[in-house]
Amino acid sequence: MIIGFDVDGVIATAPLGLHNLLRKFQGLWNVILKSPMGALVYRHFRFPDKDVKNLICSLHSKGHTIIIITYALGDGQKKAVEWLKKNGVPFDKATAPKRGEKPLEFKCRAVAEENCDFFVEDQDILAQGISEKLQRVQVIHYRSVEDLSALKELS
Ligand SMILES: [Mg+2]
Numbered sequence: 001m002i003i004g005f006d007v008d009g010v011i012a013t014a015p016l017g018l019h020n021l022l023r024k025f026q027g028l029w030n031v032i033l034k035s036p037m038g039a040l041v042y043r044h045f046r047f048p049d050k051d052v053k054n055l056i057c058s059l060h061s062k063g064h065t066i067i068i069i070t071y072a073l074g075d076g077q078k079k080a081v082e083w084l085k086k087n088g089v090p091f092d093k094a095t096a097p098k099r100g101e102k103p104l105e106f107k108c109r110a111v112a113e114e115n116c117d118f119f120v121e122d123q124d125i126l127a128q129g130i131s132e133k134l135q136r137v138q139v140i141h142y143r144s145v146e147d148l149s150a151l152k153e154l155s
Contacts (some may be wrong), residue, residue, distance in 0.1 A: 001059075001064045001065070001113060001117045001118065001154060002064070002065045002067060002115055002117050002118075003059060003064055003065065003066055003067070003116065003117065003118045003119075003120070003151065004067045004068075004110070004111050004114060004118065004119040004120065004121075005052075005056065005066065005067070005068055005069065005091075005119075005120045006069060006070055006107075006119075006120060006121045006122060006126075006142075007068060007070035007072070007080050008029050008033075008046070008070065008122075009029070009085070009122035009123065009142070010052060010120050010121070010142050011048055011049060011050070011052050011053065011056070011089055011120050012043060012046040012047070012048060012049070012083070013046065013047055013048070013049045014045065014046055015025045015045045015046075017035070017127045023091070027107035028092040029123075030071065030073070030103070032097075033072070033073070033076055035072065035115075039076070043079055043083070046083070046086075047154070048087045048089060049145075051145040051148075052127060052145070052148070053087070053088070055145075055155055056089055056090060056091070056118065056149055057088075057090060057150060058128050059090075059151060059155045060090040060092075061090075061155060062155060063153065063155060065092045065093075066090060066092050067091065067092060067095065067114045067116060068080070068081070068084065068091045068093065068094035068095065068111075069091050069094075069095050069105045069106075069107055069110045069111060069116075069119065070094070070095075071097055071106055071107065072096070072097075073097065076152045077094070077096045080094070086129070094112040095114065103123075103126060104125070104126055104129045104130070107119075107121070107126055107129075107130055108129070108130055108133045108134060109136070111130060111134055111137055112134055112137075116137055116138065117137065117138065118139075118140060118150070118151060119137055119138075119139050119140070120140045120142050120148070120151075121140070121141065121142060121145070122141070123143060126138050127140075127141035127142075128141070130146075132138045138150065139140040150152055
């Protein structure tokens, strides 16, 4: 299977449970990440969700393809890739948004181009939008590890 993962709010967790708050506000991640101070603080303190990381390791070792689809702008993409490597999260490919692409537009294009069977996304509006546009794909709206039961069966 080809499984796409969002990074922030799925693989990466913010300290103090901030990801739960940020998840509810569409675009707030991007506002934070666009501000130099916000990006610095977040990138310094984010840490991998242990359950999600273990699941990805297990899926990858079983031969499933892991695609990273994160709306990271500027050097955020490179930083996200470095962070994944540093934290031992295996993946086969990481995609980047094109200039001017909006988050939903980018994620729909990337999920379709990469032929993902599954896509894991934490923001409700994005999860719903991708699911409506790409009905062939099983979009998992991630809030807690229980939401990943379909992937656990593959691991
Ligand atoms: Mg996210």
